[in-house]
Amino acid sequence: MDSLTQIVLGAAVGEAVLGKKVGNKAMLYGAIAGTIPDLDVLASNFTDTVSALEIHRGFTHSIVFSIVFAPIFGWLVSKIESFKSFKSWSWLFFWAFITHPLLDAHTTWGTQLFWPFDLRLAYKNIFVVDPIYTLPFLVCLLLALFSRRTNPKRQFFNRLGLILSSTYLVITLFLKWAAFSQFKQALNNQKIDYIDIDTRPSPLNTILWNANVDTKDVYLLGDYSFFDSQPIAFSAYEKNHHLIDDLKHNEKVQRMIAITEGWYSISQKNGNLYFNDLRFGLLNLKPESNDFVFQFLIEKHTDGTVNFIEQPRDRSDAKGMLNALWKRIKGN
Known part of the structure; x- marks a missing residue:
């Protein structure tokens, strides 16, 4: 998905994991974690076109990356922030990392979630930029952002954004099936x-x-x-x-x-x-x-x-x- 969508998803996941304890910093680090996997696009500056295409949504979009790098980033943040729980920060980064490729798997390009195995998941049920997915999610996140950490509405708005976006993803799978059926029927006719x-x-x-x-x-x-x-x-x-x-x-x-x-x-x-x-x-x-x-x-x-x-x-x-x-x- 596009950068804005991944930032919103990462921030919402960060809030869900650690928002009650660290407030808006959970959204901030979640947003940062949500963008990190896409840094693989920088490979185009150092290698040929074919290699860059192979690298894109490869290792940085895998379960291996999430498991290996979540504790590294969790440790770094635990040394910087006053909230020192290495485990909690690692958990935040893991979920922000792993939800990124899980969402990208629904696009046409897909992801190599199971890297190093040569298997690219691409469900192709949502375009890389989809306002219906992103905008309601963004509104809910902003409502949560401007609510106090202790306000129950903060968690409500954040969960609502996650529920709405996830529900839309499920609906698009049914839409894809319906469209596929129409194409198949047209070919038969x-x-x-x-x-x-x-x-x-x-x-x-x-x-x-x-x-x-x-x-x-x-x-x-x-x-x-x-x-x-x-x-x-x-x-x-x-x-x-x-x-x-x-x-x-x-x-x-x-x-x-x-x-x-x-x-x-x-x-x-x-x-x-x-x-x-x-x-x-x-x-x-x-x-x-x-x-x-x-x-x-x-x-x-x-x-x-x-x-x-x-x-x-x-x-x-x-x-x-x-x-x-x-x-x-x-x-x-």
């Missing part, structure tokens, strides 16, 4: 043979859902809003995997394919090849567009090495996407 379906919510909401459909020759992309009145339409995208046949044994290419879990296509433009990560869909809603959110230039060198260069996006792309998204949410 259109007599489309398919290998696999991958569904996820579109940005900022859980009303409009996107689907990637793997068929023998092409990928089909479609979207469905719970306000739709017309049948689901699918657009075909060539896989073009043959364009990198000469690279299929390259170690970095194999790692990139593993990162996308096989959901990728290759496009060609101006003599260059681009690797498209289909898991995050398109940057616009235009049928048969090849403007994917995550697109990487494949840079081949004479010595046989390969680099992947992520293609930048400007703000105008996002603005156009949001305008089209709002219209599409209201139904086809």
